Amino acid sequence: MIEVKNLHKKYANTEVLKGISLEFKSGEIVGVVGENGAGKTTFFKCLTGLENFEGEINYNSGILKNEIGFLSSEPYFLSKITGKEYLQLLCTARGINIKDFEEKNIFDLPLNKYAENYSTGMKKKLALTATLLQNNNIFIFDEPFNGVDIQSNVLIKEVLLKLKSLNKIVILSSHIFSTLTETCDKLYHLKNGVIINSATKENFATIEESMKEQTLSKKIDSLFN
Numbered sequence: 001m002i003e004v005k006n007l008h009k010k011y012a013n014t015e016v017l018k019g020i021s022l023e024f025k026s027g028e029i030v031g032v033v034g035e036n037g038a039g040k041t042t043f044f045k046c047l048t049g050l051e052n053f054e055g056e057i058n059y060n061s062g063i064l065k066n067e068i069g070f071l072s073s074e075p076y077f078l079s080k081i082t083g084k085e086y087l088q089l090l091c092t093a094r095g096i097n098i099k100d101f102e103e104k105n106i107f108d109l110p111l112n113k114y115a116e117n118y119s120t121g122m123k124k125k126l127a128l129t130a131t132l133l134q135n136n137n138i139f140i141f142d143e144p145f146n147g148v149d150i151q152s153n154v155l156i157k158e159v160l161l162k163l164k165s166l167n168k169i170v171i172l173s174s175h176i177f178s179t180l181t182e183t184c185d186k187l188y189h190l191k192n193g194v195i196i197n198s199a200t201k202e203n204f205a206t207i208e209e210s211m212k213e214q215t216l217s218k219k220i221d222s223l224f225n
């Protein structure tokens with residue numbers, strides 16, 4: 001279990017996360033929703049140890065950063081490194097030896113080509129594959145469905161459900177609400193660095209409603225008044 005207690009994050013004088021407290025349990029898929037700038041990526045970076053913060057993040061089963069697979073919303077690759085070399089590098093970092101990467105190439109990526117030349121969706125699929133091959137216990141996926149084709153979307157949903165069945169902790173963000181309702185056990189609505197609503201599966205509609213209310217309706221009305 002990961003327990004987050006009163007997490008605050010500031011960039012210069014601007015407070016971006018304002019006292020986040022929640023828990024992530026094994027075997028649960030948790031979605032974080034919120035408009036652009038709400039603080040989702042910053043929150044994920046605090047969890048993965050990429051950003052410092054105030055407050056507490058406690059993990060009861062080991063060293064958190066050694067067990068997290070983080071898929072960033074825009075994965076970055078060193079130049080002149082092939083897809084296969086990237087996977088090799090990340091597996092070696094965790095002491096994992098894989099003989100045949102083609103066998104594990106679930107997204108049919110051109111593993112012998114340079115990763116920096118992959119399309120946006122292919123980059124995402126490569127980075128996602130690496131987190132899976134690392135055999136992590138915790139997965140944080142920032143916008144995994146963004147820019148990815150329909151077939152891969154279906155595959156990613158199946159991967160999420162498989163990770164749940166393997167009792168992993170899975171945390172993700174998505175702007176495509178249906179991808180969350182189909183996979184998540186719990187949703188948190190983040191707005192301006194504060195969790196303003198949370199719901200379990202039977203109440204997901206309330207989150208969707210509150211998101212629409214908070215963002216869309218007033219703006220559209222103002223356009224036509």
Ligand code: ADP
Pocket residue numbers: 011016034035036037038039040041042043
């Ligand atoms: P989201 O992922 O929900 O779109 P972010 O976490 O990326 O939101 O951003 C939250 C806020 O923090 C935004 O106002 C953004 O401009 C700001 N922010 C993010 N990263 C930095 C940074 N490195 N320096 C300063 N401000 C940042």
